[in-house]
Amino acid sequence: MKVLVLGSGVVGVTSAWYLAQAGHEVVVVDRQPGPALETSFANAGEISPGYSSPWAGPGVPIKAIKWMLMHFGPLVVRPKFDPYMALWLLRMLRNCTSARYARNKARMVPIAEYSRDCLKALRSEVGIAYDERTQGTLQLFRTQSQYDGTAGDIEVLKQFGVPYELLDAAGCTGAEPALANVKGKFVGGLRLPGDETGDCQMFTEKLAALCTDAGVTFRFNTTITSINTSANRIASVSTETEELTADAYVIAFGSYSPFLLRRIGVHIPVYPVKGYSITAPIADKDAAPVSTVMDETYKVAITRLGDRIRAGGTAEISGYDLNLRDARRATLHHSVGDLFPGGGDLSKATFWTGLRPMTPDGPPIIGGGTKYSNLYLNTGHGTLGWTMSCGSGRVLADLVSGKSPDVDASPLNISRYG
Template sequence: MHVVVLGAGVVGVTTAWYLQAQGHQVTVVDRQSLSGLETSYANGGQISVSHAEPWANPSAPLKVLKWLFQQDAPLLFRPRLDPYQWRWALSFLAQCTSAKAAHNIRQMVNLGTYSRSRLQALRQEANLDYDHLEKGILHFYTNPAEFDAALEPARIMRDQGCDRQVIDAERAVQLEPALTPIRRRIAGATFTADDESGDARMFTQALAHRCEQAGVTFLYGTDVLDFDRAGDRILGVQVLRAGKHQTLRADSYVLSLGSFSAILARRIGLFLNIYPAKGYSITVPVKNQDAAFNVSLTDDEYKLVYSRLGDRIRVAGTAELNGYSRDLNYTRCRAIVRRAAEVMPEAGQWDQAEFWTGLRPTTPSNVPYIGKSHFTNLYLNTGHGTLGWTHSCGSAAALADIVDGRRPDVDFTFSGL
């Protein structure tokens, strides 16, 4: 069967890989000149099953109100005259109950654990190098209330098989000596030894090369405009390539356009409750090898993640719900630099920070759309929010099974099933 995958980010490329591995002819379409140049370009770099607590939780509404007019807030909601933003926000509030948060944690842990195992197998099979480290992820807390609030989600994760262990400040510094400068301020921490880190863009581009070697066709510089459809079936995809309008035809189609999936889906009457959450990152050279970290870190109070990528340090996080603009807010950029320099002053060349921003395709629950749409030959693999890198391989492997009519081997509520 010929399958067209729309989107060449980490989710689209992994989808192409697993589909071709199961014998399908695959074409990947993307508007950029290479794979991994949008949201996958400079993300936080974590394969973080332990980062499964959704933004929508009982403490979120008051925090969002408190942060509403704070330019450097970890989560910034900027109200717009946008009905889709408000619909998303109301759905987000509906997810902020203890029961729904616990359900969503279970969904994301199950998918994350499955995805991490698929990534590890794929890394060996395709011989991929992407500055990955298998040193675990350490969540640290400098606010005692934030640490106390993390204990119940950590327990739920452990019950689902994610071994997120609660540790004290002394153990945290033993595991990662780079935290020594703030040792006295650490209220507590958790550590998940099985989690990993790595450069998502390097991974995506290396895997795209392997896909091409296996026969996958990539159509770069191609804008996806609309679908041709008849009844409940997609007949083709209208694109603009090299200044010419074309229609690409296949047997089936996979929608993996990140935040832009929702816009395209609306053209055929398909509502996906996805809204862009603009995230930021900085990348700096390592300054002092002895002061730099190797264990990937999560600063939950400030919603920041730290990953060591060879001789570079990546710090990423925060979220701004402000439409589809990708303009840099330098107040937010400087806030990341300031916090990173406070935590590990000698680790990186903080004055040489390269700033980046990207749009995370976020659902109110943080649970992605994976599976069949109500069109018989249109499949969804989108809406992964902050966990696209973490969930990419599992989502793609599961979707390939669904395309072939098999039930995926993971406990997750798939779309259309």
């Protein structure tokens, strides 16, 4: 059948790839001139299934106050008169219990683990290269309390059979030799050897080219103006110049997904949480990370991407604001310079911001379940769009094709919100 995919970020393009592999005629529509030019453009680069955790958890409200008061704090809230922001925040607070955190994490880890397996299979099948590395992720703890607070996460890792290593300071330098230059600034870490890294934009661009070779049509520079319905089905999608029809429609617009859906009476609790990144050329490879280091104190991921260092972080709740703020750049510069001094040339770092499509409970929204039988959602991945992209695309393609996915997708359905 013919499937129209709205959105050409990493989630939209992986959806298109797996739909095409399933034998469907696929058309991808996006307002941008090419793929991966918004949230997928310069994310942190980590593919970390084991760190797939909801932001809403026990103790987070108190921690949030502390984070907002820190000089290089990882959280910023800019209140505004926006009922969607208020409702999203309230829903997130409701999920800040131990029971809901455990439930939500248990929904996130399987799709993330499956996604990494799908990515490995895809890489083996088509030979796609994207500055990838398969040397794990190290969550670095600067304080003993951070180190001691890993028990809950480790229990979930054990539950799903995720390999892990709880390291002391010496073990951390064994995994990341450049950290030997800053001994005394950390007490230990949690390493997930099965995690990977890679340039999300590079991957998406190359996969889009493979999609084209497989018969997928991309309609760039095309703005969607409305979704048109007929009874319990989507009838068409209108652009500024024409009307597009298909048998099935996939919404993969990230943070912008709610705008079009509200107009047809579909309300999803997705709200943008702004993130920032810097990308700097490596100045001294021996002083740079070999993979990804998560600076737990500042919530900054520092990743080696080829001959570059990418540092991404900050959660800024400010609506659809895309202004670049120097204070956020300072946080990223501080984290990189403090842990990997001399590793990257920060004077040449580029600065970027993007909007992460977050759900209040953490897991993405994948599948049907709306009042429209031919409408499918693949959005709400938050900071984990790159991590979950291949698995989400494969699951989505299976659901559209009427097949049972390899992982249970029912906990990710919109119906979980009632």
